[in-house]
Amino acid sequence: MTAVDEIPDxxxxxxxxxxxxxxxxxxRCVCKLxxxxxxxxxxxxxxxxLSFTRAGGNLLLLCFPSVAHWPWRLLFYIDHSEEEGRCNAFRNDFSLSGFSECINGLICQDDPQPQVCNLSTKERVILPTTAMDFPKWIQTSSHCSLRFEPRNNTYKxxxxxxxxxxxxxxxxxxxIFTLGSNTWRSLIPESNISVLxxxxxxxxxxxMYWNNLREKNVVAFDVAEERLRLVPSPCRTIHSAIVQLDGRVAMVNYHGLVDGGDSMRVWVQEDDRNGNWSMEKKIVFPSIWRDVKRGMPSFCHLIFETTHGAELVKPEMYGVGCPPxxxxxxxxxxxxREIINPNNS
Incomplete structure (x- = not known):
């Protein structure tokens, strides 16, 4: 009997x-047990x-675009257990672009090549090419969202x-694509939907819930039924953010701040099917808010005028220009590997 065998299971x-x-x-190589x-x-x-509270187990990932090459390669992490909140370089073998949120340790990246990976185990699955038949002259962009469907124990x-x-x-x-399958399947929404x-x-x-760009409603996607539908929104979505509040869907409307006011409103969804919402609270900002100067929007350019007043100069700017x-x-x-080939694991 070895020392390992003497320890209770x-x-x-x-x-x-x-x-x-x-x-x-x-x-895993120590013994069969x-x-x-x-x-x-x-x-x-x-x-x-236990990883949620273990040092090094719960991280905040930040992926910046590379300066020399467009594919996003600069990956950093912040360990929640560290009081100083230092930002560390994450050693990885993946050329990650923007990615979805973490689901059970898995993340899904977007273009140029959608893939699902586990950064801890170093496993990666490159997804098949799209089933969409786009004309060659058409320009496209896409975004992938990974979800887990516990009813059938599947990732979609x-x-x-x-x-x-x-x-x-x-x-x-x-x-939509189910991990373990071979092809993407086209999904037809019930109404006019735009969530990009x-x-x-x-x-x-x-x-899953998103704001709908064009209408006063919210986009809902039932992961199990694979159904896209619209849910009435309590307010305009253009100046709103959809969040989760105490396990319920909530809408934060900050139109009052954008329009020169000092407050924003929060609604909580009571009934998903009928679109019933209740006003949760009105948040009033302190008077100092009026003195806060807004930053320049991303579509603006910086132009400086020379002392002679006869020439416009566009300054050269270096560093990370895109948000992470x-x-x-x-x-x-x-x-x-076990998700893709459950019978061969």
Whole structure:
């Protein structure tokens, strides 16, 4: 009997569940028992839960575009357990572009090549090319959102396309992919929907929500039923943000701040099907808000006039010009290989 065999199984589980993924991947080779424990679904869930509070297990990822090459490569992280909040370089083998939020340790990146990866286990699955048949002269852009459907224990990626028919005219397209399948499937919405301008979404009760750009409503996507629909909004969506508040969908309208006022309003959804909302609160900003100068919008250019007043000069500016992709990342042992080939794991 070895020293490992003398340790009770429940104690082994408690110890292993508090270790980082990098160590657990090595410890799978210690013995068959440890490999079985580390690969068990209940242990994987326990480890992920403990990672929320473990040092190095709960990180804030920031992905900046590279200065020399467009594909986003500069990846940094901030460890929530560190009081100083230092920003550290994240060593990775992935050429990440903007990515979706972390779902059970998995993240999904956008163009140029959509893929799902686990940064902890170094696993990556490159998704198939789109099933959409676009004319060659058409310009497109897309955004991927990863979700987990617990009812069937599946991961799904919703891809929203923006198809430019001209410089001023565009239309949305939608398709969905289930990890473990081979092709994308086209998704037909129930109404006129456009969500590309609002990449941020929230997921409550198995349904994803976005602001709809063109109408006074919210876009809802039922992950299990794979159904896109519209839900009436309590306010204009152009100056609003959709958030999750105490497990419910909420709408924060800041039109009052943009329009020179000093307050914003918060509504909470009471009934998803009928679009019933209740006013949660009105938030009034302090008087100092009126003295705050707004920053320059992103579409403006900086132009300086010389002392002679006869020449306009456009200054050269260096550094990171685009905002980073940001998500909260929690370490996880979820195996992409087992999701793709469950019978061969």
């Amino acid at each position: 429940d104690v082994v589980v408690e110890i292993l569940a508090r270790l980082p993924v990098k160590s657990l991947l090595r410890f 440890w490999r079985s424990i580390i690969s068990d679904s209940s242990f994987i869930e326990l480890h992920r839960t 990626i919703l891809r929203t396309w923006k198809v430019y028919w001209s410089s001023l005219v565009w239309s949305p397209r939608f398709e 301008g609002h990449r941020h979404s929230v997921c409550v009760g198995g349904t 992709s940001v998500c909260n990342y929690v370490e996880s042992l979820v195996s992409l």
